[in-house]
Amino acid sequence: MISKKIEVTKRDIQRIKKEFREKHKIEGTNKPVVLDDFSAKIIVESRKRFRLWKSSIHKSHKMTKWYTDIRCPAITPRFYNCRHCTKCGFEQIYHSAGRFIEPPLLRECKS
Numbered sequence: 001m002i003s004k005k006i007e008v009t010k011r012d013i014q015r016i017k018k019e020f021r022e023k024h025k026i027e028g029t030n031k032p033v034v035l036d037d038f039s040a041k042i043i044v045e046s047r048k049r050f051r052l053w054k055s056s057i058h059k060s061h062k063m064t065k066w067y068t069d070i071r072c073p074a075i076t077p078r079f080y081n082c083r084h085c086t087k088c089g090f091e092q093i094y095h096s097a098g099r100f101i102e103p104p105l106l107r108e109c110k111s
Helices: 010-023 037-054
Strands: 067-071 078-084 091-095 098-101
Touching: 010 037
Parallel strands: none
Antiparallel strands: 067 078, 078 091, 091 098
C-alpha cells in the first residue's frame, strides 16, 4: 500500500474548481457544478494517489496499455481495468471496489 503523504496546494484546488465549473453541469440543468475547497481537495488527493499508484511499478517491467476486462469473482460480473507485463505476465488491476498490484511488479522483472 502506498503511504506517501499527498501534498495539495491552493493552485491545485483552484484548478479543479475551474475544471468542474467549465466541464461539468448539474444534471437536468445548464448550471455549472461549483465545488467547495474541501471537495476539490479530496478530488486532487484522489487523482494524485492514483497517479502515484500507477507509477509504483518497477521500471524494468514492460507494461501493456490499459484494457477493460470482464471478470466474475462471484455471481456478479465486474469490469476491471487491467494491464500486464509482457515479459513476466503479472498484472496491475483497477476497478470500482479497489486496486491491486501483484507483488513481483514492485521488484525488478526476472524475465
